[in-house]
Amino acid sequence: MTVEDKKRGRPQKDKQALSKELIINVAKQMMLNNKKVPSIRAISTALNVDAMALYYYFKNKSVLLEEITTSLISDIYEPTGSDDWESELIELSKSYLTILYKYDGLLKTLLSMSSDSPADVFIGRFSFIVNPLSLEKSQEKAFLDLLVDYLHGFSMALACNSTQALALDDIEPPLALLFQGVVLQKKTVANGCR
Amino acid sequence: MTVEDKKRGRPQKDKQALSKELIINVAKQMMLNNKKVPSIRAISTALNVDAMALYYYFKNKSVLLEEITTSLISDIYEPTGSDDWESELIELSKSYLTILYKYDGLLKTLLSMSSDSPADVFIGRFSFIVNPLSLEKSQEKAFLDLLVDYLHGFSMALACNSTQALALDDIEPPLALLFQGVVLQKKTVANGCR
C-alpha cells in the first residue's frame, strides 16, 4: 500500500505492453548494464509487473535464458566472402567473444542448448570461411573443435578475471599458432617437405 | 525435537572431529557423488553439525571452494620426464580434464583464484614437458594459452552436454592438430621449407 497497488487479473486492452520480445529486451539490457544474469524478480520490477507474469511467457527461467541466447545470433559477424580466411576467422572469433563477454553468464545456457544457439551459427560461418582451404573433413572438425572450445575457455577466463580489462586482442597469438598449424600442415602435404 | 537436539556451545574435548580437512573431504566426496557443488547446509548435515559451524573454519563459501580446488592439485598428472612430450602433454591434459569433470562447478572458482590453483600447477608441468622443445618465449605462451583455454572450454562442454558420456579421447584430434602446428613450425624454421 506504499504507492503501487496493481490491479489483479487480465489488464485492459489499451496499454498492455508485455510480450516475449519486451521481456527479452529488458532482460538483455539489464545483462549489459549489470554484467550478470538478472533475477526474475529484478526483470519483473524493471517491467513494473509481478514476477509471476513472466511465467505466462516462459515456462521457466532457463527457457527465458535460452531465448535470450538465441536472440543474440544476429550480432555474430557475417563473413564478407573475402578469401582472406585468417582475417575473417579472427573477426568472427572476436565478435563471438564480444557477445559472450557482454552477456556474461549465458555460456552455460548456450552450451546446454540443443540448437539455434550462437554456437551453431558460429560453426556455420566457420565452415563458410574455411571452405576455400578444402580441408579434409576430420581436419576441419579438429580445427573447429580446437577453435570453439578455445574461445569458450578464453571467454570464461575473461569473465572470471575481473581485475583485467577486456583484452580481446590476446586471442591473436594463439590463433596465429593455430592457423599456422593448419597452413603448414597443408603446405607440407603439398610439397612433400618433412 | 524430532530425535536430534544438539547441545550448544563448544563441544567437549573427546569426540570433536570437525576440522578444515574433514569439511573439505566430505564436501569433495559429495561433489563426486552428486556431480555438483553442495550447499553449505548439505555439507553440514552430512557432518551432523549446524551449518554455521562451517563458518568458523571458512570465511565464506567461496573460500571453502577455493581450498577444495587447491586440494585437488595432487591429482594432476606428474610428468615422468620422458622425452615423448606429446604423450606427456596428452596425459597431463587428460588428468586435468578428469579433475575438472569430476569436480564439476569448480572451474569458475579455479579461474578466479589468484594462485595455488590447479591451473598454475598445470602450467608448471606444461613448461617442464615442453622444455626440450626450446620454443621461443612467445611461442610457448601462445601454445600454453591455446591449450589451457581449449581444455577449459572442452571441460565446460563436457559438463553441459549431460546426454553424452565422458569422451576424454575426443581431445586427441584437436591436440594432434595443435602439436603438429608447433612441430611443423619448428621444422620449417629449421630447414627453410616454405
Added chain:
DNA sequence: TTTTTAATTCTACGATGTAGAATAGTTTTG
C-alpha cells in the same frame, strides 16, 4: 577462581525460483 578464548547451535533475514490459486478482463459459444 576469574577471565578470555574457542567452537558450537539458534534464530533470523533477504535473495531466489516457482507452484498454485484468485482475479478480472476478453472472446467464444449457445
Added chain:
DNA sequence: CAAAACTATTCTACATCGTAGAATTAAAAA
C-alpha cells in the same frame, strides 16, 4: 445477450540458499 471458456495478470506461499549476529558452553590462560 448470457454463460462459458480462455487469457493475462497479481497474490500468497514455500523451499532453498548464503550468512549475519547473538547465545551458549567448554577449554585454556591469567
